[in-house]
Amino acid sequence: MVFIKKIGRTLLRFSQKVGAMPLACVAALAGILLGAFIWTPPLYQITYRPIATESFSMQELLQVDLNHADAQGLESLPGIGSKKAQLILDYRQIHGPFKSVQDVLQVKGVTQQMLDEWGDRVCIK
Incomplete structure:
Protein backbone atom coordinates (compact mmCIF):
# COMPACT_ATOMS: atom_id res chain seq x y z
CA MET A 1 0.00 0.00 0.00
CA ILE A 46 1.73 -22.18 -11.36
CA THR A 47 0.85 -25.85 -11.16
CA TYR A 48 1.96 -28.55 -13.56
CA ARG A 49 -0.46 -31.29 -14.53
CA PRO A 50 0.78 -34.10 -16.76
CA ILE A 51 -1.40 -34.73 -19.79
CA ALA A 52 -0.82 -38.47 -20.06
CA THR A 53 -2.08 -40.55 -17.18
CA GLU A 54 -0.48 -43.80 -18.35
CA SER A 55 3.23 -44.40 -18.61
CA PHE A 56 4.77 -46.34 -21.47
CA SER A 57 8.25 -47.68 -21.92
CA MET A 58 10.14 -46.70 -25.04
CA GLN A 59 10.19 -50.36 -26.05
CA GLU A 60 6.38 -50.52 -26.00
CA LEU A 61 6.13 -47.37 -28.12
CA LEU A 62 8.50 -48.71 -30.77
CA GLN A 63 6.88 -52.15 -31.04
CA VAL A 64 5.12 -53.06 -34.26
CA ASP A 65 1.84 -54.91 -33.77
CA LEU A 66 1.65 -57.38 -36.63
CA ASN A 67 -2.15 -57.42 -36.53
CA HIS A 68 -2.67 -53.64 -36.64
CA ALA A 69 0.39 -52.18 -38.39
CA ASP A 70 0.04 -50.54 -41.76
CA ALA A 71 2.60 -50.88 -44.56
CA GLN A 72 4.71 -48.03 -43.23
CA GLY A 73 4.85 -49.57 -39.76
CA LEU A 74 5.85 -52.95 -41.17
CA GLU A 75 8.53 -51.34 -43.34
CA SER A 76 10.20 -50.04 -40.18
CA LEU A 77 11.25 -53.62 -39.41
CA PRO A 78 14.65 -54.82 -40.68
CA GLY A 79 14.40 -56.73 -43.95
CA ILE A 80 10.86 -55.59 -44.76
CA GLY A 81 10.39 -53.45 -47.82
CA SER A 82 7.23 -52.32 -49.50
CA LYS A 83 6.66 -55.66 -51.31
CA LYS A 84 7.01 -57.83 -48.18
CA ALA A 85 4.91 -55.40 -46.19
CA GLN A 86 2.16 -55.73 -48.78
CA LEU A 87 2.48 -59.55 -48.66
CA ILE A 88 2.01 -59.45 -44.88
CA LEU A 89 -1.03 -57.19 -45.23
CA ASP A 90 -2.52 -59.44 -47.93
CA TYR A 91 -1.93 -62.56 -45.83
CA ARG A 92 -3.55 -60.90 -42.83
CA GLN A 93 -6.57 -59.90 -44.91
CA ILE A 94 -7.06 -63.40 -46.33
CA HIS A 95 -6.29 -65.50 -43.23
CA GLY A 96 -7.28 -63.11 -40.46
CA PRO A 97 -5.15 -61.83 -37.60
CA PHE A 98 -1.97 -63.59 -36.53
CA LYS A 99 -2.36 -65.67 -33.39
CA SER A 100 1.34 -65.53 -32.51
CA VAL A 101 4.44 -63.80 -33.78
CA GLN A 102 5.64 -67.13 -35.24
CA ASP A 103 2.62 -67.17 -37.60
CA VAL A 104 4.23 -64.44 -39.71
CA LEU A 105 6.68 -67.12 -40.92
CA GLN A 106 3.87 -68.45 -43.10
CA VAL A 107 4.14 -65.30 -45.24
CA LYS A 108 6.30 -65.89 -48.32
CA GLY A 109 9.69 -64.20 -47.93
CA VAL A 110 9.64 -63.89 -44.13
CA THR A 111 12.35 -66.08 -42.57
CA GLN A 112 13.26 -67.21 -39.06
CA GLN A 113 16.44 -65.13 -39.33
CA MET A 114 14.32 -61.99 -39.95
CA LEU A 115 12.10 -62.87 -37.01
CA ASP A 116 15.19 -63.26 -34.82
CA GLU A 117 16.44 -59.84 -35.97
CA TRP A 118 13.12 -58.22 -35.05
CA GLY A 119 13.34 -59.63 -31.53
CA ASP A 120 11.10 -57.65 -29.15
CA ARG A 121 10.19 -55.08 -31.80
CA VAL A 122 7.16 -57.11 -32.92
CA CYS A 123 4.13 -58.12 -30.90
CA ILE A 124 0.60 -59.41 -31.24
CA LYS A 125 -2.11 -57.43 -29.46
Missing part, protein backbone atom coordinates in the same frame (compact mmCIF):
# COMPACT_ATOMS: atom_id res chain seq x y z
CA VAL A 2 2.87 2.36 0.79
CA PHE A 3 4.30 1.62 -2.63
CA ILE A 4 1.06 2.74 -4.32
CA LYS A 5 0.99 5.99 -2.29
CA LYS A 6 4.56 6.75 -3.39
CA ILE A 7 3.60 6.21 -7.02
CA GLY A 8 0.59 8.50 -6.58
CA ARG A 9 2.73 11.30 -5.12
CA THR A 10 5.29 10.89 -7.89
CA LEU A 11 2.57 11.11 -10.57
CA LEU A 12 1.14 14.23 -8.92
CA ARG A 13 4.54 15.98 -8.96
CA PHE A 14 5.10 14.87 -12.55
CA SER A 15 1.72 16.28 -13.65
CA GLN A 16 2.48 19.62 -12.05
CA LYS A 17 5.70 19.87 -14.06
CA VAL A 18 4.63 18.58 -17.49
CA GLY A 19 0.83 18.84 -17.72
CA ALA A 20 -2.12 16.49 -17.88
CA MET A 21 -1.58 14.71 -21.23
CA PRO A 22 1.78 13.08 -20.45
CA LEU A 23 0.40 12.29 -17.00
CA ALA A 24 -2.44 10.27 -18.56
CA CYS A 25 0.08 8.23 -20.57
CA VAL A 26 2.28 7.64 -17.54
CA ALA A 27 -0.75 6.75 -15.40
CA ALA A 28 -1.95 4.24 -17.98
CA LEU A 29 1.50 2.69 -18.18
CA ALA A 30 1.73 2.57 -14.38
CA GLY A 31 -1.69 0.90 -14.23
CA ILE A 32 -0.64 -1.73 -16.73
CA LEU A 33 2.60 -2.43 -14.93
CA LEU A 34 0.94 -2.55 -11.51
CA GLY A 35 -1.82 -4.80 -12.83
CA ALA A 36 0.74 -7.20 -14.23
CA PHE A 37 2.71 -7.04 -10.99
CA ILE A 38 -0.28 -7.54 -8.71
CA TRP A 39 -2.39 -10.03 -10.71
CA THR A 40 0.32 -12.29 -12.18
CA PRO A 41 0.89 -15.36 -10.02
CA PRO A 42 4.49 -16.13 -9.11
CA LEU A 43 6.08 -19.03 -10.97
CA TYR A 44 6.06 -21.23 -7.89
CA GLN A 45 2.25 -21.01 -7.79
